[in-house]
Amino acid sequence: MSLPHRKQIKDLFEGLLGRDVAVGDGSPVTLETPRPVVATYVDDAHRLTTVVLMDQALAAYAGAALALVPKGAAEDAIADKMLPPNLFENSAELLNVLAAPIGEASGVHQRLLETYAPSDSVPPQVEAHGATLGAREDVELDIAGYGRGALSVVVVA
Template sequence: MKHLPLPKEIKDLFTDLLGRDVEFSTAPPLAPGPANPCSVAVYVDDSLEISALIVCDLSLSAFAGAALGLIPVGNAQEAVTDGRLSETLSENLYEVLNIAASLFNAPGATHLRLYDLHPAGGPLDVNLLARALTLGQREDATLEIAGYGSGRVSIVLV
């Protein structure tokens, strides 16, 4: 059994992890593509089967990475303008999404862990893209990180 995190769990994780107020609002499904670069975190079970994805648009990728590392908001905005994350923002986002694996690990649920992160602005495998677009068991939201800005996230069970 896989656990789809509730909106409060998502909001609380980002709030606690980033040490900032985070506002959560429901949004339409996020569709990564050339015109909409997104970071895709891949979560696997103990047999290395892909079980979930967390997809963050470029804005959320940059703002969450910057907020974690206390990097000035201007650096994050520059990454959004450039259309890709810097190495530092990518590393910080990896840490955020590694800890986000806890969202899936509820009592009785299959244990998942972060397997890989494809940072926004880089190439994305078509199989991952197809899974990111899967409708059904998913939570789609806009997160507003105080002092940084807003971006979109999709949490998808596959």
């Protein structure tokens, strides 16, 4: 199964946020504190295919940019290491739409199964897949007018 290209990720974020987004190399997002937003995707047979981790900075900035919330609210969330429900819901919506480029890259229809907030317990199987160093794309996204954060897309073998 293939990973979405960086251009697909960039285009998705730019299209939904209505802002320029720069994409570059990133480090793997981990499940350490501050915990990321985690999303799981399944195919039509309901098999887990992909795990995506969005660090708290990207979740806050992207969530704020999506709803035109001032940058300061995202910065406060990052400083407090707490993602407010409205920013989580907005970042979860971005992750829902990310199913399309994941499916396009893999050639298999994908849908979002679950999104876990930083305060949620993540199943051990999902944690293990998220930590896999194999087939993954780790990027840093810089949202114009807001800030930067990291995203990791991990293919489940």
